Amino acid sequence: MVSAREVEVPPLSLERMRGLIDEEEWQRLEGSLSMAQTLLAERKLWNVNSTAAGGGVAEMLWSWVGLARGLGIDMRWLTISGVAEFFALTKRLHNLLHGEVGDGGDLGEAEREVYESVTSANAETVLEAIGPRDVVFLHDPQTAGLIPRLAGTGRTVIWRCHIGADETNDLSRKAWGFLAPYITQADACVFSRDAYVPDVCRESGMTVAIVPPSIDGLSPKNQEMTPDQIGAILGHAGLLAEDRRDGAAAIFTRPAGGTARVERRCEVISDGFLPGPETPLVTQVSRWDRLKDPIGVMRGFAEALPGDALPHLVLAGPSLGSVADDPDGVAVLAETEEAWRALDPKVRNRVHLACLPMEDLEENAAIVNALQRQSSIVVQKSLKEGFGLTVTEAMWKARPVVASATGGIRDQIVDGVTGVLLPDPLDLDAYGAALVRLFEEPERAQRIGEAARDSVRASFLENRHTLQYVDLLSRLLTR
Numbered sequence: 236m237v238s239a240r241e242v243e244v245p246p247l248s249l250e251r252m253r254g255l256i257d258e259e260e261w262q263r264l265e266g267s268l269s270m271a272q273t274l275l276a277e278r279k280l281w282n283v284n285s286t287a288a289g290g291g292v293a294e295m296l297w298s299w300v301g302l303a304r305g306l307g308i309d310m311r312w313l314t315i316s317g318v319a320e321f322f323a324l325t326k327r328l329h330n331l332l333h334g335e336v337g338d339g340g341d342l343g344e345a346e347r348e349v350y351e352s353v354t355s356a357n358a359e360t361v362l363e364a365i366g367p368r369d370v371v372f373l374h375d376p377q378t379a380g381l382i383p384r385l386a387g388t389g390r391t392v393i394w395r396c397h398i399g400a401d402e403t404n405d406l407s408r409k410a411w412g413f414l415a416p417y418i419t420q421a422d423a424c425v426f427s428r429d430a431y432v433p434d435v436c437r438e439s440g441m442t443v444a445i446v447p448p449s450i451d452g453l454s455p456k457n458q459e460m461t462p463d464q465i466g467a468i469l470g471h472a473g474l475l476a477e478d479r480r481d482g483a484a485a486i487f488t489r490p491a492g493g494t495a496r497v498e499r500r501c502e503v504i505s506d507g508f509l510p511g512p513e514t515p516l517v518t519q520v521s522r523w524d525r526l527k528d529p530i531g532v533m534r535g536f537a538e539a540l541p542g543d544a545l546p547h548l549v550l551a552g553p554s555l556g557s558v559a560d561d562p563d564g565v566a567v568l569a570e571t572e573e574a575w576r577a578l579d580p581k582v583r584n585r586v587h588l589a590c591l592p593m594e595d596l597e598e599n600a601a602i603v604n605a606l607q608r609q610s611s612i613v614v615q616k617s618l619k620e621g622f623g624l625t626v627t628e629a630m631w632k633a634r635p636v637v638a639s640a641t642g643g644i645r646d647q648i649v650d651g652v653t654g655v656l657l658p659d660p661l662d663l664d665a666y667g668a669a670l671v672r673l674f675e676e677p678e679r680a681q682r683i684g685e686a687a688r689d690s691v692r693a694s695f696l697e698n699r700h701t702l703q704y705v706d707l708l709s710r711l712l713t714r
Contacts, residue, residue: 238358241364242287245491247301255452255699260341264698267705268306274712280310281365281380285325288553288596289315291448291624292374292397292557298451298598298697301490313364315357315378320349322562328376331410333526333619334400343412346489350413354380365390370708376410379417386420391711393411394421397448398621399431411435422711424426427643429621433676444707447646448622449700450631450691455487456600457631460608465514468605473500474549474589475609476509487601499592502554504572508584515546517670520603520625523552523564524573530574531663537582539667544585546674551589551606553599569685608632612673612680618660620644627695628640630654630687635680637669647695653687 249268253261253342279350282300287293296312303310318324318705323338324346340346347581358381365371370391372383379394386392396418400407411433418424419435423442426432426681436443450457460468467485470477491623503509510516519534529550536548555565568588575586593599613629615638622643629636630653648654655669673680 236639237253237316237318237353238360239283239315239357239364241370242300242314244304244312246304247298247490248305249302250599251453251490252302252696255692255696260698264701267702268308270709271308272306274627274708275308275370277368278309279366279369279472280308281361281369281371282310282312282374283315283361283371284312285315285317285322285377288593291622294454294456294525294624295448295450298454298490298649299701301466302451302697302701305323311364311510313361314712315354315361315381317353317357317377318349319562321353322377324349325377326562328410329398330411330526331406332376332396332398332400333621334404335404335526336406339412346546347413354651355379355384355707357381358384362388369555370712373421376414379414382417383420386422390406392421393417393423393425393707393711394526395425395446396431397427399426399428399642400619401430403433407494407595408431425707428646431621432452435663436626437647442710443626444703446700446703446707447643448624448627448696449695449697450624450627451490452631452691452696454490454600455597456604457628458488458528458604460487460605463606465605468601469502469609472586472591472602472605473503474606487596487604495595495597495601499594499598501551501592501602502590504575504588505586506580506584508588509587510547510549510585512609515611515674516549516609517546517612517614518549518551518606519607519614519616520551521615523567525563525567526569526618526620528616528618528660529567531618531661531666533571533574533578533586534664535616535666536586536670537578538663539671540582541579542581546611546670549587549589549606549610551591551603554590554593575690603628604632607634609684610634612637612670614666614670615639615644616657616666617641617644618658626654627691630684631691631695633684633688633709635673635683637666637673648687648689649690653682653690654683672686 300310372393374395413433419439463484471485487546613634613636615626620642634652640656649654
């Protein structure tokens with residue numbers, strides 16, 4: 236049965252952010268949140284998306300909803316459900332909006348019938364939950380079909396699209412044409428970059444806002460960790476050769492209070508030669524998605540650091556079947572494993588494919604945190620990228636990032652200053668050379684990492700996007 240389900244999010248204290256931003260920014264944030272409390276008096280603020288796990292949108296919502304609830308703002312979160320054909324279609328839309336062909340399938344009347352059937356059924360269950368004066372944020376293509384039904388009841392509806400292409404082409408225009416009848420009925424649309432705003436939104440005269448994503452600097456994925464914690468967590472998870480599973484340091488702090496321990500192990504495809512605590516490490520953390528180019532990451536690493544070179548590479552992604560709205564993960568991991576098996580054995584024993592446990596999302600986040608902090612270099616060699624929160628997360632940890640100059644990554648990295656940008660993500664020689672240079676120039680790598688952390692503090696923590704959303708709500712609710 237297709238229906239929407241509420242995600243229970245514990246409240247978080249705003250005080251946890253006080254040490255992350257300066258006093259002037261703190262005062263601005265407090266004033267903005269006071270305005271939000273007035274605007275939303277006797278209203279609930281709802282978020283609706285397709286999954287509570289496995290992606291940047293879900294991770295942002297855990298923190299955003301939690302902070303709002305900690306302030307007494309009644310923010311809620313619903314996830315919609317759907318059949319396999321629906322999620323195959325929305326993955327197709329995802330690829331097309333990036334300007335990529337994806338599975339090459341159609342967007343015809345049969346596909347529209349599947350889309351509207353699922354979104355209409357979900358809209359009815361959403362309407363059962365929300366009040367007549369409530370505000371609804373709908374996230375990404377999976378939810379756009381809900382807009383006509385919700386907006387038709389007089390609710391304030393905002394569609395938040397987290398993806399797009401730097402330049403439009405026939406593929407992206409095809410996807411926007413499919414979505415246009417729905418998104419133009421929203422009260423506002425929000426995009427991560429101005430380049431992602433489709434012509435149909437500009438021409439309609441509707442309210443459009445540009446709000447880049449942000450991270451929670453104190454979540455299990457981003458909070459500080461000691462070297463002992465990092466080693467204990469990765470040893471227990473099966474990502475380091477030195478096993479410290481019995482150490483009490485395999486503990487992390489939960490955002491809502493208390494501590495938890497990493498208990499589960501990753502499923503690792505490896506020749507058994509895991510990196511040790513002192514081994515130089517390159518890491519990419521992403522969904523198993525062709526647009527993240529895991530095979531290119533692996534091959535470029537192998538060509539640049541062949542034979543008996545010291546560095547290891549970890550390609551990490553979610554455990555298979557754990558991300559409901561991404562049907563391609565199994566095939567992409569299989570393709571990556573096949574390419575891994577074709578590597579020279581001396582390189583293959585330094586490359587590891589890791590499926591991270593997803594049963595406990597905070598545990599998963601702690602493993603990612605430890606893995607990124609253990610890394611000498613973090614990579615995000617995406618062919619296309621909506622924004623790239625894994626880049627933000629690694630920058631926050633003061634790690635030098637080598638990433639493609641695509642999408643929102645370009646808004647985060649100043650080449651050679653806060654990271655290294657690859658003009659052409661398919662140029663494996665340039666990618667490999669960037670890795671080698673960072674290994675050969677550790678002082679430069681450290682400077683880049685430190686500048687990266689300062690950049691995230693200034694521009695990509697939750698205080699900035701909160702101010703932008705309160706401004707948007709003020710425009711919509713007081714007009």
